[in-house]
Amino acid sequence: MAHFTKATSLHDWMNQRLGVDTLNRVLATEYWIPKNINFLWAMGMILAITFGILLISGIFLLMYYQPNVHLAFDSVNYTIMQEVGYGWLWRHVHGVAASVVFLIIYIHMFTGIYYGSYKKGREMIWISGMLLFVAFSAEAFSGYMLPWGQMSYWAGMVITNLFSLGGLHANGLVEWIRGDYVPAQAFLNRFFMLHVLLIPLAIIGLIALHFGALRIPHVNNQDGEEVDFEVESKKYLAGDTKNSKVIRFMNDFLAKDMMVVGIYLIFFFYLVFYHYDFAMDPVNFDPANGLHTPTHIYPEWYFLWSYEVLRPFSTNVGLIAFAFAQVIFFFLPFLDRSPNAVPASRRGLFQIWFWAMLVDMIVLTAMGKVPPEGSFSVIGHYAALTFFALWIALPFITKFEKKV
Amino acid sequence: MKNSSRRGFMGKAFGAVAGVGAVASLYAMKRSWDPLPSVKAAGFTTLDMSEYKENELVVEKWRGKPIFVLKQSKEMLDTEDKNMSEITGKTTSAMDKKRLLKIGGEYYMVCVGLCTHLGCIPGYRPDKKDFLCACHGGMYDDAGMVTKSPPPRGFDIPPFKIDGMKLVLGESSPEYEKMLADGVTLKV
The missing domain is CATH 1.20.810.10 (Cytochrome Bc1 Complex; Chain C)
Structure with missing residues (x-):
């Protein structure tokens, strides 16, 4: 004792x-x-x-x-x-x-x-x-x-x-x-x-x-x-x-x-x-x-971006898109192939990637809030496609990033 | 050495018993989340079909879900051919006939009034004779066939049994079984 x-x-x-x-x-x-x-x-x-x-x-x-x-x-x-x-x-x-x-x-x-x-x-x-x-x-x-x-x-x-x-x-x-x-x-x-x-x-x-x-x-x-x-x-x-x-x-x-x-x-x-x-x-x-369904069903603002990713597509594609958006951020450390752990401002293309991702998520959030009609629907669709394109591009642009 | 093998055995024995217990507990937990028997047992709705008017949508309730009843006018039956499905690119008239319920010489659309996309309730527009879902912009014709995506299919049809001018929802019949076999609706 x-x-x-x-x-x-x-x-x-x-x-x-x-x-x-x-x-x-x-x-x-x-x-x-x-x-x-x-x-x-x-x-x-x-x-x-x-x-x-x-x-x-x-x-x-x-x-x-x-x-x-x-x-x-x-x-x-x-x-x-x-x-x-x-x-x-x-x-x-x-x-x-x-x-x-x-x-x-x-x-x-x-x-x-x-x-x-x-x-x-x-x-x-x-x-x-x-x-x-x-x-x-x-x-x-x-x-x-x-x-x-x-x-x-x-x-x-x-x-x-x-x-x-x-x-x-x-x-x-x-x-x-x-x-x-x-x-x-x-x-x-x-x-x-x-x-x-x-x-x-x-x-x-x-x-x-x-x-x-x-x-x-x-x-x-x-x-x-x-x-x-x-x-x-x-x-x-x-x-x-x-x-x-x-x-x-x-x-x-x-x-x-x-x-x-x-x-x-x-x-x-x-x-x-x-x-x-x-x-x-x-x-x-x-x-x-x-x-009685409300005229527009939309989630709280913080879920709008992932909701908008789902919205422009048919059910199955939309679901896959939604699932992708939910889990993809988990893989960031492994999709970023560059050994540089420095601010984005010193990482060349990654800096553009960072701001593009931030702006894209803000656009998705805004489009998720408005009714899915006309030009809003089109902008939302392209913003959703941009979201996926950015994630697909990430391993490539970081792979060829110069070591700082 | 003797002690450690005894410990090893005890560890394995405990593991085996605990494993069985864990599986049994998971099963009990799964069952506890199942819908209660009282919830499952409630769920027959009888409709008097002679009360409905042409081109006037009435929303009934079955198992907590809205049921769309739309009596078809002569005009609605005749103009079916104009409805093109955006998904199949074919006219929907052939499907329409299979989807409608013939009761007492009249045709009725009887469907679960939930969008097959994500379950919102579409609104009926009597002037355009179509349904529009406000959530994601899906559209259906006056027989419940989908005409604009994202909904993957027309409205689902609940199990029904025709009894004179009465319609019992929740009970199956040869007519309903035929619809299932023809792929007109999914099992609700």
Whole structure:
């Protein structure tokens, strides 16, 4: 048995039993972050904090929400919004955070792509991050079902119908997922369970994996420079903080991080108090009705690009296109054949690829929102084809990239 | 040596038992997600076909799904030949006759009113005598044949049994079996 001595303080008492000093050193004060980074490196912390906000607001919503097809709509739109003290606050915080979290995820992703932070030992960071993206997507979709409005019902109908796998007509699979012929009580109940338990558990596990994956390769920097963390941290601890290329995670880096988080939170609460309606589709304020489809069914803005990829094609081709769009980002570290892990601005053709991909996804998002008619339909079609062409071109343009 | 082989045996024995348990649990989990017997048992709808008017779409409900009933006028039956399928490039009249239900000397279109693309409910336009799905722009003629993609096929027809002027949905009949055999509809 380990040897314990009489504690000299509460801190010492805890330290003997839990090793809090060691934990603090390993996780915070001697976890090294490069100096050469910018505000885009704060997105991870913003995401962690937004997830916390979603969790807390969700707990309060959970206390009054009724997962029942007859009661769900009113429990949200009447009980929570009208009766519960500050219920509107939790709902607007939850809705806005669910939308904004995707904006930050996309910025976080494209930062990683721009600076090459998915290769040279950082592949697992990228893959675990993509798994988080999928888990957040599932979380957003299942949460969207819960108010049981028209958009909830019809989004549930359309998305579960994807599992009939087009020409395979796997209706049995669709009915199994729904627990009924159409989205009904069994459907609402199981998506409620997924939203409040199973998927959040998966997300928490994946966040741990994502952080763990960062530990050995460390954070990338603005120049893709290979920092020797061993040497630089020794320099820092010896007192030569000026010449060291790294700083402590806590408090040094966190101080800057929280500065960006502060600005973000001002933006976030501005939306919550003055523009919460952008995250609330007016159509979803009609109760679910299985005998009436809304005129236009479109997903929330963050799914529009992948929805638009599906839309211009016939069922089977569309499904394959959709599946392709869902998984292709996972393979980025392996489709990028260049050994250069430097900013896109120094990578020749890849720089064009990066901006073309970003613009194309914005075009797809815009075209997904408008009705599929006339020139919109044509633009959407070409943007979808461009998306695939870019991914096919990626291995070739990176293969012949000059080593920097 | 003796100990380690015993441990090895225990490990394998545990693995085998746990494996059986895992498979059994997965089966139980799969079954728990199945539609309940009460959900499956509910699901016969009887329609009185004498109540419908020509070229007036009525939406009935069967197993939570909308059912389109459209009584065909003389004109609608005659103008079928103009409907060209964008997908096959052939006129749809031959298919039309096979899709319609003949009850009491009149022709009716009776279909599940969900777009075969992704399950939205298309709207009927009585002036143009066609269906338009707002979700992805799919179109169908007045007999439920698809005329513009993305829908891969015409509206599905629910199992039916004709009983005089009554139509029972959810129960199969030789007429419905023939439709399935001819590939007019998929099993719903």
